[in-house]
Amino acid sequence: METTLAPRYANTPEGLTAQEILRRCVHCGFCTATCPTYQILGDERDGPRGRIYLIKQLAEGVEVTRETQTHLDRCLTCRNCETTCPSGVEYGKLVDIGREWIEARIARPAGQRWIRQALKAGLTSTWFGPAMRLGQLVRGLLPGVLRAKVPAYRAPGVIPVRAHSRRVILLKGCVQPAMIPAIDAATRRVLDALEIESVVHPESGCCGAIRHHLADADGGLVDARRNIDAWWPDVIAGRIEAIVVNASGCGVMIKDYGHLLAHDPAYAERAQRISALAKDPIELLESLTPELKDRIGEAGRGERVAFHPPCTLQHGQKIKGAVERLLTALGATLVPVADSHLCCGSAGTYSVLQPALSGELKQRKLSALSHHQPAMILSANIGCITHLQSGTEIPVRHWLEWLDERLGVRQA
Ligand code: SF4
Numbered sequence: 001m002e003t004t005l006a007p008r009y010a011n012t013p014e015g016l017t018a019q020e021i022l023r024r025c026v027h028c029g030f031c032t033a034t035c036p037t038y039q040i041l042g043d044e045r046d047g048p049r050g051r052i053y054l055i056k057q058l059a060e061g062v063e064v065t066r067e068t069q070t071h072l073d074r075c076l077t078c079r080n081c082e083t084t085c086p087s088g089v090e091y092g093k094l095v096d097i098g099r100e101w102i103e104a105r106i107a108r109p110a111g112q113r114w115i116r117q118a119l120k121a122g123l124t125s126t127w128f129g130p131a132m133r134l135g136q137l138v139r140g141l142l143p144g145v146l147r148a149k150v151p152a153y154r155a156p157g158v159i160p161v162r163a164h165s166r167r168v169i170l171l172k173g174c175v176q177p178a179m180i181p182a183i184d185a186a187t188r189r190v191l192d193a194l195e196i197e198s199v200v201h202p203e204s205g206c207c208g209a210i211r212h213h214l215a216d217a218d219g220g221l222v223d224a225r226r227n228i229d230a231w232w233p234d235v236i237a238g239r240i241e242a243i244v245v246n247a248s249g250c251g252v253m254i255k256d257y258g259h260l261l262a263h264d265p266a267y268a269e270r271a272q273r274i275s276a277l278a279k280d281p282i283e284l285l286e287s288l289t290p291e292l293k294d295r296i297g298e299a300g301r302g303e304r305v306a307f308h309p310p311c312t313l314q315h316g317q318k319i320k321g322a323v324e325r326l327l328t329a330l331g332a333t334l335v336p337v338a339d340s341h342l343c344c345g346s347a348g349t350y351s352v353l354q355p356a357l358s359g360e361l362k363q364r365k366l367s368a369l370s371h372h373q374p375a376m377i378l379s380a381n382i383g384c385i386t387h388l389q390s391g392t393e394i395p396v397r398h399w400l401e402w403l404d405e406r407l408g409v410r411q412a
């Protein structure tokens, strides 16, 4: 689609990027069929092709209203449409730009402004951890709607302290260590069992995705620069071989630092190097499958599990089938799951901002995941794990927690 940029966007990095992405779209509509919000709402403007057209209008300076903002808000940024698109349209980058533009042009109602601000500040603040712990202590007394956002506490167990010649950085993150600290602990024990040391830099933190996807690109970049500064001494000294990110939503963000900071002369080169080092745990562990098989033996054999591949893993990072292959090689029986390409409705802060759509997608996903009665549901992203767990009695875990338990290295 040819787009003539409005003067305010012409010759800006965002304008030129948007123009380039829009040029690739041939308006064929293949993407519409696999869009979860289009499937539910059936409105062209709630599918990728319609949203792309709305962003084209924004780019050209056409007058837009709250209605356009609402259609962009309803998008999950699941990027399923990118996987479907035969023309390589980078929809995720385009919608981020469109959201920034409309945020600057359309004032939100006060209530929305307040909740978005509270999410941006609250989820990444230092008091989120203590507040979550308090919520977990009184979880049984909380009203249902709040209880759904507070996962039951699981003790993390012992953190390994052995030094190894293989060394990686583990992202400190923000909500994950507060909500389910057991995930990081399990990750570190699995790595340790494979003689890989993991270090967490206390001065690092949120990957920036929370602010970035709430149309606060500058806030997201502040987080990115802080993490790069924290990790850089280890990187230039050659002390680490990878930055392991065990929440796929954060992984996709860090892999994008190179793109997001490409126009910052002070950080562009470093950001590219950091992005190249970022790895989902499966990218490190898949090649160690034989060793893991030896270590696990019969511990996981025949266990019926359902795997939910987060959108940020399959559509964002384009990692498909790798965790499933590893689990199968280790003896688990993976039950079939219909429509595994579709989003579960978690999508970062989406479940708070769009509860009706998010709830509908959760029900559909849980019905597909539980259809063949698995003993456990496994996934690879904190958001999906807590969101799904709030709707089912079947235990929902990170696949590294499953592996940690089967390796038998977990200690109370
Ligand atoms: S984004 Fe891709 S699949 Fe969708 S309408 Fe454009 S070219 Fe077609």
Ligand code: SF4
Residues within 6 Å of the ligand: 034, 035, 036, 037, 038, 046, 047, 048, 051, 074, 075, 076, 077, 078, 079, 080, 081, 082, 091
């Ligand atoms: S990112 Fe997901 S919800 Fe948004 S338009 Fe694409 S497929 Fe639809």
